[in-house]
Amino acid sequence: MPVLLFRQLRPKQWTKNLLVFAALIFSFPNVNTEMLIRSVVAFFLFSFVSGCVYILNDFVDREADRQHPKKRYRPMASGALNPYVALVFGAILLVCSLALATYLEPRFGLVLFVYFVMNVAYSFRLKHVVIVDVMIIALGFVFRALGGGLVIEVPVTPWFFICTLLLALFLAISKRRHELILLENNMGSHRKVLDKYSKDLLNQLNSIVTTATIMSYGLFTFTSGRTQYLMATIPFVIYGIFRYLYLIHIEDKGGSPEEVLLKDKHILFTVILYALSVIIILKYFS
Structure with a gap:
C-alpha cells in the first residue's frame, strides 16, 4: 500500500x-x-x-x-x-x-x-x-516560479513570469500534440478536448510560442536589472527549444516533459549547463 x-x-x-x-x-x-x-x-x-x-x-x-x-x-x-x-x-x-x-x-x-x-x-x-486547458497547465508553472520567489522573499521580474509562461505553454502544447498523434484513432474516448484540436493548429501554436519565448528571454537577459552577461545563456535556451522540437517532430516524443528531461541526455545536459552558467555569471560577473 x-x-x-x-x-x-x-x-x-x-x-x-x-x-x-x-x-x-x-x-x-x-x-x-x-x-x-x-x-x-x-x-x-x-x-x-x-x-x-x-x-x-x-x-x-x-x-x-x-x-x-x-x-x-x-x-x-x-x-x-x-x-x-x-x-x-x-x-x-x-x-x-x-x-x-x-x-x-x-x-x-x-x-x-x-x-x-x-x-x-x-x-x-x-x-x-479547448486552448484554456493548455493555458491552465502553463499557469501551473507560473505558480511554481512565483511560489519559489515568495518562500525566499525575493522579487520576481515580469519578464521572468512571461518567459516561464511561454515556455510552459510550449510544453503543454507539445503534450497535446503527442496525445493527438498517439490516440488519433480513438482520441475522443480518452480526452474529449482532443476532438477540438488538429495537428496543424498545434504546430502553428507552437511556432508562435517558441518564437515569443526566445525573444522574451533575450529581452529578459538585458532588462532584468542584473548583468547583461546573462545574454551568454541565450544559446542554451535556443538549443534546448530546438532539441525539444526535434524530439516532437522527428521522434514523436513530448507527451511527458519530465521523462524527456530525465531520458534525453542532450536536454538534461543543456539544463544543467544553463543553471551552472547563470550561477557563475551572477556570482563573478554581476
Missing part, C-alpha cells in the same frame, strides 16, 4: 517542481543556507500538492485511463489501488502541506492553495475547454 500511494503521487513528474529553485538561482550571489532550505521545502510541498491533484485527476479519469496505452498501468486505473483510500490519503497530505506552507510564508500558502483549486477546476471542467 505505501508503495502504491507513493507511485500515485507520480514522483517522476516532480521534476516540474524544480522550477521553484529558479528564483534561488537568479538570487546568486546573495543566497544563504536558510533560503536554500526554504526552497527545498517548497519543492517538496509543491510536489505533495501536485501529487494530491494527480490523485484527484486519476480518480476522475480512471475509467478513461484504462483505454490509454500507458496510463492504464497507473495504480487506480489498473485496479491495484483502492480509489477511495487514495482520496483519503490525498486529503490528509493536502491539509498538512498547506498548513506548513502557510507557516513558512502566508503568501506562499495562498499560492499553493490557489494552485490546487485551479487544478481541481482543471480536472473537473477546464481540461475539456
Whole structure:
C-alpha cells in the first residue's frame, strides 16, 4: 500500500517542481543556507500538492485511463489501488502541506492553495475547454516560479513570469500534440478536448510560442536589472527549444516533459549547463 500511494503521487513528474529553485538561482550571489532550505521545502510541498491533484485527476479519469496505452498501468486505473483510500490519503497530505506552507510564508500558502483549486477546476471542467486547458497547465508553472520567489522573499521580474509562461505553454502544447498523434484513432474516448484540436493548429501554436519565448528571454537577459552577461545563456535556451522540437517532430516524443528531461541526455545536459552558467555569471560577473 505505501508503495502504491507513493507511485500515485507520480514522483517522476516532480521534476516540474524544480522550477521553484529558479528564483534561488537568479538570487546568486546573495543566497544563504536558510533560503536554500526554504526552497527545498517548497519543492517538496509543491510536489505533495501536485501529487494530491494527480490523485484527484486519476480518480476522475480512471475509467478513461484504462483505454490509454500507458496510463492504464497507473495504480487506480489498473485496479491495484483502492480509489477511495487514495482520496483519503490525498486529503490528509493536502491539509498538512498547506498548513506548513502557510507557516513558512502566508503568501506562499495562498499560492499553493490557489494552485490546487485551479487544478481541481482543471480536472473537473477546464481540461475539456479547448486552448484554456493548455493555458491552465502553463499557469501551473507560473505558480511554481512565483511560489519559489515568495518562500525566499525575493522579487520576481515580469519578464521572468512571461518567459516561464511561454515556455510552459510550449510544453503543454507539445503534450497535446503527442496525445493527438498517439490516440488519433480513438482520441475522443480518452480526452474529449482532443476532438477540438488538429495537428496543424498545434504546430502553428507552437511556432508562435517558441518564437515569443526566445525573444522574451533575450529581452529578459538585458532588462532584468542584473548583468547583461546573462545574454551568454541565450544559446542554451535556443538549443534546448530546438532539441525539444526535434524530439516532437522527428521522434514523436513530448507527451511527458519530465521523462524527456530525465531520458534525453542532450536536454538534461543543456539544463544543467544553463543553471551552472547563470550561477557563475551572477556570482563573478554581476
